[in-house]
Amino acid sequence: MYRHLALLCGINVSGHNMIKMDALKTLLENAGFHNVQTYIQSGNVFVDSEDENPSAVGFKIKQEIFKTFGHEVPVVVIGKADLEACFKNNHYLNESNADSKKLYVAFISRELSDGALNDLKISQFKPDEARIDKSRIYIKYAEGAGKTRLDQKYIEKKLNVTATIRNWNTVTNLLSLFEERNV
Incomplete structure (x- = not known):
């Protein structure tokens, strides 16, 4: 398993792209991510994945958010070293x-x-x-x-x-x- 931190851009800002963190956590768990943990409402999400590639992880998260919430949310995925x-x-x-x-x-x-x-x-x-x-x-x-x-x-x-x-x-x-x- 690889540990990633997904930084979501522009959610829960001034009433736009509203996503509750517990709903996001459930969505990502259902999408196959493990050990999902959110931090504050601005879109910081830790996930464990079998995929090592941060870009692929970010793309999958972005797709899942769009399918479920209808929001086009850019995602930057980083690691602990970053x-x-x-x-x-x-x-x-x-x-x-x-x-x-x-x-x-x-x-x-x-x-x-x-x-x-x-x-x-x-x-x-x-x-x-x-x-x-x-x-x-x-x-x-x-x-x-x-x-x-x-x-x-x-x-x-x-x-x-x-x-x-x-x-x-x-x-x-x-x-x-x-x-x-x-x-």
Whole structure:
């Protein structure tokens, strides 16, 4: 069995794409996933699967959600190593005045090129900052996520990817849950 974390994009936001987590859990169990566990209402779902391929797992989850709920929900699937890399490679954590409430991670559906940061035109969002690390973008919002245009939709449009953003507290809790699952 392979352990995966599916990050669903855009569910239960402002009354759109509403999916109750217990219904999602049941759906995924019935679809053949094992050890299904959800975390908060924003669409974080741990699953065990015989399929090692994260893209295939994400596609299956996306199909099942559409068949059952009628919602077209993009899904980014990551592993424990992806979350561990967030802590290792997020240089904003090393700043002396790091405010974890302003730190976010955008998880991207594919690995980004070195030029992707230029494609985002980050300078137009100052004082917000961002750095790219493979299939993650570390973001430091100056005023918070609600007061910026550097959001999921902008990232997806500029880079032609599927993206989903999680705050640092959620990333921390997801890693803890992943570690608990490995016991």
